[in-house]
Amino acid sequence: MNEVKDLIIIGAGPAGMTAALYMARAGKSVLLFEKLAAGGQAALTHSIENYPGFEDGINGMDLSDKMRQQVERYDVVFEYDSVESVSQDITTKIHTVTSGAGNSFQAKTILITTGTTSRRLGAKGEDKFFGRGIGTCAVCDGNFYKNKIVAVIGGGNSALEESVYLADIAAEVYIIHRRDEFRADPFVQDRVKKHPKIKLLIDTVVEEFVGDQKLNKCIIKNVKTNTLSELAIDGVFLYVGLDANTSFLDLQYKDKSGFITVDSENRVNKDGLFAAGDCCSGTHKQVIIACGDGAKASYSITDHLSKL
Numbered sequence: 001m002n003e004v005k006d007l008i009i010i011g012a013g014p015a016g017m018t019a020a021l022y023m024a025r026a027g028k029s030v031l032l033f034e035k036l037a038a039g040g041q042a043a044l045t046h047s048i049e050n051y052p053g054f055e056d057g058i059n060g061m062d063l064s065d066k067m068r069q070q071v072e073r074y075d076v077v078f079e080y081d082s083v084e085s086v087s088q089d090i091t092t093k094i095h096t097v098t099s100g101a102g103n104s105f106q107a108k109t110i111l112i113t114t115g116t117t118s119r120r121l122g123a124k125g126e127d128k129f130f131g132r133g134i135g136t137c138a139v140c141d142g143n144f145y146k147n148k149i150v151a152v153i154g155g156g157n158s159a160l161e162e163s164v165y166l167a168d169i170a171a172e173v174y175i176i177h178r179r180d181e182f183r184a185d186p187f188v189q190d191r192v193k194k195h196p197k198i199k200l201l202i203d204t205v206v207e208e209f210v211g212d213q214k215l216n217k218c219i220i221k222n223v224k225t226n227t228l229s230e231l232a233i234d235g236v237f238l239y240v241g242l243d244a245n246t247s248f249l250d251l252q253y254k255d256k257s258g259f260i261t262v263d264s265e266n267r268v269n270k271d272g273l274f275a276a277g278d279c280c281s282g283t284h285k286q287v288i289i290a291c292g293d294g295a296k297a298s299y300s301i302t303d304h305l306s307k308l
């Protein structure tokens with residue numbers, strides 16, 4: 001068992017890294033867990049144009065690297081492993097975190113900043129072709145589709161913005177959306193509608209993904225006419241929603257969709273368990289908001305520690 005830290009943060013996305021920065025600067029001992037790579041969802045977007053300070057926008061991985069390097073200037077211990085469980089001793093109030101590698105770590109407080117994971121569609125053939133033609137990260141996999149035909153499924157900002165990114169690489173990009181209106185900002189919609197390589201398939205859902213070893217077509221259905229047709233395709237990117245990464249947490253702390261419920265001080269309970277960022281119920285899923293929430297949580301945690 002390691003020394004008892006002031007704070008263990010679970011998840012090194014924008015929320016977790018901001019909180020780590022604030023807490024380390026306040027002189028607290030911090031252990032920051034990350035199961036994949038620092039940056040979280042922000043690292044998976046090609047261009048972030050609404051984070052202040054970068055007038056031409058900034059690549060998500062570059063912004064994530066800058067955040068990580070800033071945190072590394074301080075005495076924050078990074079632990080690259082997943083957190084599998086969180087518990088608390090009723091008498092001492094010390095929290096114990098167990099990692100995927102089976103190690104235990106202790107702290108006086110815990111901050112959960114585990115963010116979200118892109119949701120799967122649930123269509124026939126999806127499991128077979130996931131990772132072999134179907135993905136959730138255009139920045140990671142887009143380059144495999146140079147001069148090929150891809151489809152993006154979804155109607156929000158992420159779907160439309162990543163379509164524009166893919167259109168610079170692929171020969172053609174179809175946006176498949178089940179409604180006749182998009183949720184994305186009007187500015188982003190305009191960009192998509194004017195793009196010569198992007199075609200919109202509205203009122204349309206994917207019924208099945210088809211191929212041999214690799215995906216080569218989708219069976220799509222127009223939901224207004226119930227007509228089925230085939231769409232030849234090399235790759236598909238899903239942007240159909242987000243699920244909170246909270247499976248290790250008790251149901252009592254979550255809303256019915258699995259997002260963590262917190263009070264205005266980012267408290268999950270009154271015993272030193274806090275949460276911030278996209279994994280929380282009702283937050284707008286944006287980098288600036290996740291950062292702000294992480295900073296706000298750090299003040300509540302400092303206050304909690306001062307009363308122990």
Ligand SMILES: Cc1cc2nc3c(=O)[nH]c(=O)nc-3n(C[C@H](O)[C@H](O)[C@H](O)COP(=O)(O)OP(=O)(O)OC[C@H]3O[C@@H](n4cnc5c(N)ncnc54)[C@H](O)[C@@H]3O)c2cc1C
Pocket residue numbers: 010011012013014015016033034035036037038039040041042043044045047048049050051081082083084113114115116158162245248276277278279284285286287288290
């Ligand atoms: C394609 C796309 C485009 C986007 N574009 C924009 C944009 O232009 N502007 C904008 O402001 N926002 C954008 N966003 C949203 C933005 O990325 C998120 O709001 C932001 O990253 C949320 O930060 P977070 O720290 O709360 O969570 P996340 O970024 O999700 O980070 C959570 C971290 O926790 C880690 N983790 C999860 N579970 C565990 C565990 N059990 N143990 C250890 N580590 C764990 C994850 O690996 C991850 O690194 C975009 C998102 C996507 C997917």
